[in-house]
Amino acid sequence: MQTNADKPELTLNPGVKSRPQYPPVSLNPAAQCQVFIARKNTTGDKAGALLKPLMDEAEKSEKSLNIIPLVVGEDGDVISMSQLPQTISSLPLASSFYLAGTEAFIWDVAKLICEAGFIMEQVHLLPPVNNERRLFCTHCYAITEPVTHSPAVCSGCGRHLLVRDHFSKIHRAYVGVQIDAEDPADLPEESEELC
Amino acid sequence: MRTAPAKLETFRDDFTYTNSKEAIERFPFPFPEDEYAYSVNIEPHTLPGPAGSVNEFLFDIDEHYLSEMAERDLVLKENPKRCLAMPHMEPACWDFIDRAMTTMSADYPDYFKLEKNGDQWHWQNLLLKLDDTFTFGDSSTLPCPPMEYMGRQVQGDIALLDQRDGDLFLDAGIVTCPADWSLAFDAGMSFKEWHGPVPMAHEMGVFDRALKYLTAIPVDRPVRRLNWTLTVNARMDTSPETYPMWGAENRSVTPENVGEKVYLRVELQVLDRMARSNALMFSIRTYLISMDDLVTNKDWARRMHRVMKNLPEPLIDYKGLTHYHQILVDWLAKYDPVN
Numbered sequence: 282m283q284t285n286a287d288k289p290e291l292t293l294n295p296g297v298k299s300r301p302q303y304p305p306v307s308l309n310p311a312a313q314c315q316v317f318i319a320r321k322n323t324t325g326d327k328a329g330a331l332l333k334p335l336m337d338e339a340e341k342s343e344k345s346l347n348i349i350p351l352v353v354g355e356d357g358d359v360i361s362m363s364q365l366p367q368t369i370s371s372l373p374l375a376s377s378f379y380l381a382g383t384e385a386f387i388w389d390v391a392k393l394i395c396e397a398g399f400i401m402e403q404v405h406l407l408p409p410v411n412n413e414r415r416l417f418c419t420h421c422y423a424i425t426e427p428v429t430h431s432p433a434v435c436s437g438c439g440r441h442l443l444v445r446d447h448f449s450k451i452h453r454a455y456v457g458v459q460i461d462a463e464d465p466a467d468l469p470e471e472s473e474e475l476c
Numbered sequence: 477m478r479t480a481p482a483k484l485e486t487f488r489d490d491f492t493y494t495n496s497k498e499a500i501e502r503f504p505f506p507f508p509e510d511e512y513a514y515s516v517n518i519e520p521h522t523l524p525g526p527a528g529s530v531n532e533f534l535f536d537i538d539e540h541y542l543s544e545m546a547e548r549d550l551v552l553k554e555n556p557k558r559c560l561a562m563p564h565m566e567p568a569c570w571d572f573i574d575r576a577m578t579t580m581s582a583d584y585p586d587y588f589k590l591e592k593n594g595d596q597w598h599w600q601n602l603l604l605k606l607d608d609t610f611t612f613g614d615s616s617t618l619p620c621p622p623m624e625y626m627g628r629q630v631q632g633d634i635a636l637l638d639q640r641d642g643d644l645f646l647d648a649g650i651v652t653c654p655a656d657w658s659l660a661f662d663a664g665m666s667f668k669e670w671h672g673p674v675p676m677a678h679e680m681g682v683f684d685r686a687l688k689y690l691t692a693i694p695v696d697r698p699v700r701r702l703n704w705t706l707t708v709n710a711r712m713d714t715s716p717e718t719y720p721m722w723g724a725e726n727r728s729v730t731p732e733n734v735g736e737k738v739y740l741r742v743e744l745q746v747l748d749r750m751a752r753s754n755a756l757m758f759s760i761r762t763y764l765i766s767m768d769d770l771v772t773n774k775d776w777a778r779r780m781h782r783v784m785k786n787l788p789e790p791l792i793d794y795k796g797l798t799h800y801h802q803i804l805v806d807w808l809a810k811y812d813p814v815n
Contacts (some may be wrong), residue, residue, distance in 0.1 A: 464727055
């Protein structure tokens, strides 16, 4: 017989478990090649600042044979996203990658790295530099980005989407569901800033 | 008892879906106790189960077969992405075809016939009037991709889970009657990722235990569990994709129409190991029963009242019952004399 005492304690946690966590990143001293990839940032170099302590540490280490900093952007002095796969595939198998930028960017790059034959254990994601999200509309499948508030207007169907914390690594996006499908009065007057 | 598929009913617009007396009797009522508690309620799906019951065969074919296949066709025509299979899932799709055709032709010889001549297979689905010959394992010899081909011939949603690194990945499926989850969005997710939005269960360790159990399922030892929610109107396709079309119906329940509007929606979930690919077939067979039909069974009516009354708030929200839960509890109270 099950009694109330046997029942597990319910602790309510509103957090959705598919939302990525970004625990502190430390340098993998065994890597043959330390690869630092940052998104070129127009509003200050937050991504670079996140990577700097790790790069400093790598430079002091005697084991690391190679330190490769890559800045991804559109200007002439940086590498473009479309050039990245070729660069990545030329790296030694025993490389470690450290990625910093917006959340969509770091997951996009992680995908390219895995497609080049590396495994996710070699990829270290620094916390996203801001609250910008990529949003997948569950009704028309269109992508809207960057999204910083909820609800957000879908770029495809124009519906007002509640931005949920449910994240897909395949789409590198959060899911959005129409907020006022049950009643148009459910549309809040003001949108809420995402964290 | 099982009634033969004959009638053609709708799960949308005019909602002509009804259950025969036999279908009500065999309905898989999901509550073993007066209080609903989360649990890893998985048990062996020993075949054959009791004659005529929903557990008799691996694939339960009932009086709604033709209607559900017609509904599936409508959903796929509106949105072909409701069915998908990643390229590495091809062998698992063929495993699914093998398992379905082999068991269905043995379990329902009047409806399905299979002849194998080496890798040349001859399949007849007399209910849907299909007569196909193909080379087993060669998808180019089928009229459509293998996941869709077989998925269009079984009731219930099917997901094929790839097993690797001790985890299960949602890498193929045909999902046209889901209880509010999107295959297109959840595709490729790990077991815990696609259960991410489920409240409370993660903290209770439900998914850790379930995953350990599921990854160890051997061939020919399927397991099952029941899951449930409520649906307004006999709508099979309660997907996020079509939510803008049906969301407003959640507000249409009144004390007068509860009995006919609110349906208990039960999923018979079966997990079955695929022999060649080592994938897990996850079949989600959905049964709908109106409150009016449910309360014809006095034990069910009383228990339904008690379970609904004691349902924790996070589950009411998660299952989308917020706007009619209290109306339902009040309506059910008259079937529970103690209250």
